Amino acid sequence: MRHRLQQLAPLIATLVFIGAAALLWHQLRGYNWADIRGSLQSIPTWKIALCIGLTTANYIVLIGYDWLALSSIHHPLPFRQVAFASFTGFVATYNFGATLGGLPVRYRVYSSLGLSSIEVMQVAFMLGLTFGIGEIATAGLSFVIDPIVIPEQLNLPFHAVKGLGWTLIAITAGYLLLTAFIHKPLRIRGHDVRLPKFGVTLAQIGVSVADLVLAAGCLYSLMPADFSMNFPQLLGAYLLAIIAVMLTHVPGGVGVFELVILTLTGSTNKEDVVAALLIFRVIYYLLPLLVATLLIAVMSLVRQLSKVQPIVRGSGRIVTSIAPTILAMATFLAGIVLLISGAIPSVSSNMKLLENFVGLHVVEVSHFVGSLAGGALILVARGLQRRLDTAWWGAVCLLTIGIFTSLLKGIDYQEAIVLLLVLLSLVSCRNRFNRPGRLLHERFSFGWFSTITISVLSCLWLGVFIYKNGNIQSDRWWEFAIHGDAPRFLRSCVGVAALLVLWTIGRICSPSKVGKSGLPTESDLQTASEIIAKSTRTSANLALLGDKRFLFSDAQDAFLMYAVENRSWISMGNPVGPPERWPELIWRFRELCDSHNGRPVFYQVGADSLPLYVDHGLTFLKLGEEGRVSAREFSLSGHHFQNMRSTRNRILKAECQFEVIPKERVADYLPRLKEVSDAWLAEKHAAEKGFSLGFFDAEYLQRFPCAVVKQNEKVLAFANLWLGANNEEFSVDLMRHDPSGPSGLMDFLFLELIFWGQQQGYEWFSMGMAPLSGIEDRPYAPMWNKAVGVLYRNGDHYYNFQGLRSYKDKFRPVWEPRYLATPGGIALPQVLSDLVRLIGREKKPGESPQTTKMLDE
Known part of the structure; x- marks a missing residue:
């Protein structure tokens, strides 16, 4: 049920946006683009500078959120790292929402700085708590000092908020008293919740109040001189708008924020308020994203200069973890810039210059191609987030096209500069996008589909609003003129719509690359055997147990083995095969998990491969x-091995012999091996394990040589041998002995195995x-x-x-x-439980319906 609600949330957000857009249309029905454009041009430069200054101060204050959160979990970090995490996290949150933007960005940054998933979730909780208590306190003060009046057309049961303000102040005071006098954890729904200390709570309120006051001040600084509200009233309206944005989950609050502000202000000169809202969104939302993009680019370039690496120690992990996400967001918004530019009329004087120097045909083609490039960029952005090499090349080409078309269709040098900065940032981070793959194979989440839909509809709404006074007519679609902005907009709409339709059809018709989820066939096992034969790590032989599913590379020279338990999709170790194939297999496995609402889990991975999994936020x-054990250097000489020498000599005197049986002859020994195995299991009161441990299976054992210890031709102990390629490593899997045999039998078997490997030239056991x-x-x-x-x-x-x-x-x-x-977090206990069940081969009363469904799909 919860998963269904999560899937519906983006659809609900899209419907809310459509409703907000319709209400905005109704609010602005008496205004036109010329009025709003005039108001934009009339905003003084000093007001814009003041807004930029307040925005800068606001983002500095925002660092306090993260600083307090890290202090509360006793995991302090250097200020520059906290500042970077805070800045990029809030930039992503404000532009794409907390779920799609802010939380993933913070998770990647803090994970790369050593925080566990549980600690990151604690930080996120503290951020929400700080904002929440600050919002309550600020709203209470605002509603009491100078309350706003709720418009009658909203048909709410109340029109004054002063009483609500006193209630909010009482809640704040009560919370402060709790933190001052209650120091024991509170029991809430079976969980112990420890409240912050009184001093920390005061700091939380101070940071949050300062944040909200500065943010509202940014908007207030852009309002006209005859604006109908004073600052405390606008602060109250701003707080209500923020709450509406949080409740609706519309990315960036597009449409919803503007609607609430326009409704609550009730200004008669709404074109001035709309102009202020547009400039506010550019300065407070888009400009910081551009700064974050440039910051990532500079950090990447500086890190590549070996002489200054000590200055930016630790920046490499951060850049690696966050660059694709931030650059994907910047590319997405670059596409929106091109689409908006295609909807807005060009400057008349610029068009006259273009008519004289390049001609009408160049202008028409540039406008159409520029809009198509914008539509393509918002699609390519998803591939950038996934680090696709093809997405990087596509974005670079599209941004280059966008720069030229911006200049050729209207001499729009401002947007050309923005596109150029994004392009340079992408080029500076080239090595972050090295994953092979095709764009059409990338899975788009519901959140991404919703964001794309809302963005395109926003641009469409803007264009229709601009040309609503009779300029959009069917007989004007094929009208070509230097000042024919409306026909150009219509043609661009058709082109972008066709692009999106073709993209959707291409994705539907494109064959899935995520792999199959059924148990391996004999052909699969044969292919896996050929790959394993080239692997130097012997644990790859676990694939031949037949209890795991395979995900092969396109070249069929590498694979990943995994099994499913409930919602946990657990890979056994790293992929098997050439290391250059590992990143792509890990990505495809992640996509396979996503497509079945599963959790990607990788069991027993080595320290050298951890960076591959950091990319996925694990x-x-x-x-x-x-x-x-170093087989080549192993020796029993020395005092340390005195007891082992004695054990070995005693077993040899008992007429025990060690022998390695070729795999072709293992079938002859299976009955006795089975007796030894059953006796060992009975003596241990144990059952067969699986997944990461071998179990007694005749077909499996016949795939390997088998080491045995015999006494008068009677097998007392055995172990199947895993042999790695190039004599790099050998190991054993199923190792069992007869409890009635002489003591020290397993020590003897281990020693003889090491000496055997030494004779065969193996490096490691x-x-x-x-x-x-x-x-x-x-x-x-x-x-x-x-x-x-x-x-x-x-x-x-x-x-x-x-x-x-x-x-x-x-x-x-x-x-x-x-x-x-x-993935960690609240899912961690279930992951561990699933892992225990999988290894223990525990039988359920009935197969999990969810697991069965996932495996059948």
């Missing part, structure tokens, strides 16, 4: 460490994972690290994890960390 939890070992338990370590740290030290009764680490330490291995890459 967080990392340390699972344990894998031990690898992998002893597998020691779960939960090497996990930090610092005061501010993530919650999962603390929990598993306790389990590692005290969980011997259940899992004997510490004993496993101690046992493997006898062989002097080199330990390498292994991680779980997961």
Whole structure:
């Protein structure tokens, strides 16, 4: 049900925008574009400068939100990093909304700076709390000091807000008293909620009030001299407009914000208010986005200069995490700029110059092509967010076209400069867009579809409003004239609409590239075997268990193996195959999860591959460490191995022999291997595992050589051998022994395996994972690290994890960390539960309907 509501939210936002646009049309029916354009030109330069100054001050104050949030979770960061996260986060929020813009941006920045997903969500909660209490306090003061009057045409049950203001002040005072006198956590719906300290609460209110007052001041500074409201009244109207935007979830509040302000101000000179709102949106929303884009570009360029790298230490992680998202937003808005430019009439004097120097045909073609480029840019932006190489080339070409067409259709040098700055930013961040793929294969979320729809409809609304006085007629579509702005707009509308329709058809007809979700066929297993034969890491052989699904690369030279448990789509380790194929496979797996409303999870990934998963906003939890013994340098000499030498000699004197059975002969040994396996399971009171561990399966075991320990031809212990390519590594998977055999049998098997690998020329012998070992338990370590740290030290009764680490330490291995890459947050407990069920091969009373549905699709 919740997922359905999430899917409906963008549709509801689109419908709300359409309703707001209709009401705006009604409000402005008596005005025309010439009136509004005149008001725009009459705004003094000093007012624009004042608005820019107040906007700058406002964004500086906004840093306080993040600073307080980080202080509350005891995870301080350098001021420059907090300032960058705050600035880019609020820029994204104001232009594209919190869900589509602000939260993902903050998540990427803070994750790259070392915050866990839980900590990022705590920061987001504190941001919302700070804004909420500040909004209540500011509204209360505004409504009491000089309350606004609610227009009668709204048909609300009240027309005065002074009583509401006193109520809000009482709520603020009550909250302050709670934080001053209640220091224990409050129990709310089964959860402990700890209130901020009194001093922190005062700081929250101060920051939020300053933010809202400055933001409203930016708008007030642009209002005409005869504006009908004083500042406290406009502040109240501004607060109500912000609340309306938050409730409707329209990206950037387009249409909704303007409608509420126009309705509440009740000004008779609405063209002046509309002009102020337009300039306010450019200065407060679009200009900071352009600054953020240029900042990303400069940081990327500076980082590439080796001589100044120490100055920007740490900036590389931030730029890598955020550049595609910010540049995608800038490209999207560059497309909107071109579409709006195609709707607005050109300056008459400029058109006369163009008529004399380039001719009518060039003007007409440039206008049409420029609008098409704008429509294409808003589509390409999604590919930029996904780091597509083709999207980067497409955006560069389209921006270049847009620059030339802007100059050739109306000498619009202002928009040409904006497009040029976005283009230069893209070029400076070229290395951030290295993912192969086709644009038509990119999945558009409901939020993106809604944003595109609202943006295009906004431009259409503007054009129809401008030419509403008889200029839009069917017989004028094919009229070509140097001052024929309306016919050019109509032709551009048809062109952009055709582009969007063709794009949609192309996506529908394009074959899916996300891969299939069924269990592997024999052909799939054969293809996987050929790829595994070239892999140096032996864990790739887990693919041959047959309990996982495959996602192959286009070249069929790499694959990713995964299984599904409830909504968790869990990949076993990194992709298998050439490393250059990994990013694309990870992206496609992410898209496969998105298309089924699943969570992408990567189990047991190495530290060297973590940057690949940072790109997807995943967080990392340390699972344990894998031990690898240097087979080439291994020796039993020295005091440390005295007991192992004794054990080996004792087993040899008991007439036990070690032998490696070729895979062609394993079938002959299967009955005895089965007896040993069953006896071992019975003695351990254990059941077969799966996914990340092998289980006894005749077909699986016959794919590998098998090491056995025999006594008088009776098999006492066995282990199937995984052999890596180029003699880089070998390992074992299913390793079991007869409980009635001599003690020390497994030590003997391990030793003989290492010596066998040494004779065969292998570099490393992998002893597998020691779960939960090497996990930090610092005061501010993530919650999962603390929990598993306790389990590692005290969980011997259940899992004997510490004993496993101690046992493997006898062989002097080199330990390498292994991680779980997961979305984290509130989904983390369910992910861990799904992982346990998957490895434990737990049978459910009935297959999850959701899982069954996902697998069948």
